[in-house]
Amino acid sequence: MYLVGFYSPKSKSGVTELCLSIYNWLKLNTTLSAAYISYGTLEKEEISNELIHEFSKLSLAEQKSKVKQMKKEYDIIIYDASSQLSEGVLKLLPIVDRLFVVGEEHKDFAVKLQQIIQFDKIFDKSVKSFITHLQGNKTYIIRENKEDHVIGFKYTKKDTNDIGQMIYTDYVTHYINEKFIEKNEKVLKKIKQIPKDELFNGLYELGLDFEKALLFHKFVILRELLGQNSNEAIETLFPLLINSSFKELLEKFQNELLFITKLKI
Template identity: 75%
Template sequence: MYLVGFYSPKAKSGVTELSLSIYNWLKSNTTLLVAFISYGPLEKEEISNELIHEFSKLTLIEQKRKVKQLKKQFDIIIYDASSQLSDGVLKILPIVDRLFVVGDEHRDFAVKLHEIIQFNKIFDKSVKNFITHLQGNKTFIIRENMDQQVIGFNNKKKDTDDIGQMIYTDYVTYYLERNLVENNEKILKKIKLIPKENLYSGLYDLGVDFEKALLFHQYVTLREALGQDYIEVLETLFPFLINYSFAELLDKFQNELHFITKLK
C-alpha cells in the first residue's frame, strides 16, 4: 500500500544497510505487513515473497507490475534503490510515496529530485484525483511541506528508531488520508447523480442537515446563474459542503452574494 524509497546519488553510501535496518525495525515494532525490495543483489538475506533481490534485472513494466502486486499484499514496502545515478533508478523512483536521500550533504539533491517526482505525479490519475477541488485542504491531499516529504540525514544506526517511527506515523496519516479521499469521492459521485432540481432533497437523503442542504442548493444555483457548469460547480463547492459548518457556509455564500451585488 505504502512505498518508501531509500536512495543516494553516490555508490557505497550505506543505503542498503540503513533500509534493511528500517525494514527489520518495522517488522519488530509494528503489526504491519512489511516487504523489502532491493535494486541490487543482497549477500546475506534469503529471497522470499516479502524480500525481493536484484530488482534491476526486471524490465520497467515488470517492476511496476511487481510493486502493484506487493501493494495489494503488504502495508509498507521498503525500496532500497541504492545505486549510482542510473536511468533505471530514476524511472522507478517517481512511484514512491516517501523518499529518503541518504547523507546530509545531499539535501539539495534530495529537494531537486523530490520536485521532479512531484511533477511526474501531477500526471498520475491516482494522485491527480481530487487535488484540483481540494487544493490547500491538507486533510485530503498529500502534504505540501517539503521538509516532511524529503529528508537528508547522516547514516547512523541510532537514527533507525527515529526514521522507523517517522515512517510508521506517515503511513498511518497516509492511510487515513487515502480513505477519506476515497469516501468523499464516493459521496461526490452520488451527489452528481441527484437530479439538479432535487439537489437539496437528495443531499438530505444522503444525511446532510436540511438547512445546509438547502443552502448548498442555493449556492450551486447562484454559481450556475453566473455561467459556471453545473458539475464543475458541484466539484468546486463540495469541499465546503463537507468541511464547513452551516454558519461558515452561510457566511461564505453571503460574502460572495454581496461581492456580486456590488459588481452589478
C-alpha cells in the first residue's frame, strides 16, 4: 500500500544497510506487513515473497506488475534504489509515496531529482502511464524539513528508531488520505452522473449548501464556455469544491471571470 524509496548519488553510502535496518525495525516494532525491494543484488539475504532483489533485471512492465501486486499484499514496502542512477531507477522513483535521499550533502541533488521526476510525470508517457496505473501514486512527496532530515539526512544506526517512527507515522497519514480519496472518488462519480442541466439540484440533494451548489454550477458553465466539456470541468473543479469554503470558491470564480473579461477587451 505504501512505498518508501531510499537513494543516494554516492557509492557505498550505506543505503542498503539503512533500508534493511528499517525493514527489520518495522517487522519487530509494528503489526504492519512489510516487504523489501532492492534494485541491485543483496549478498546475504535470500529471495522470498517479501524480500526481492535484483529488481534491475526485470523489465519495466515486470517491475510495474510486481509493485502493483506487492502494494496489494503489504502495508509498507521499502524500495532500496541504492546508488544506481539509471533510467530504470528514475522511472520507478516517481511512484514512491515517500523518497529519502541519504546524505546531508545531497540536498541540492534531492531538489534537482524532484524536478526531474515532476517533469517526467508530466511529459514522459511511459512514466505517466506507470503512475496512473498504480493506486496511491497521487501522494508522491519529498518534504523539506531539516529537523526531520527528510531531504538529505546523515544516517547512523541510532537513527533507525526515529526514521522507523517517521515512516510509520507517514503510513498512518497515507492510509487516512487513501480512505479520504476513495470517498472523494465515490462522490465525484455521483456528481458526474447528474444531468448537467440539473447539476445545482443534484449537488443540493447530495447535501451541499444551497449557495455553494449554485456557485459550483455556475463555475462549471463558465468552464464550458471556455471549451471544457462538462465532465472535465467538474473533475478539475472538484478539488475546489471539496477543499474550499464558499468564500474561497467565490473568489476563485470572480478572479477567473475577471481574467476572461480582460482577455476580451
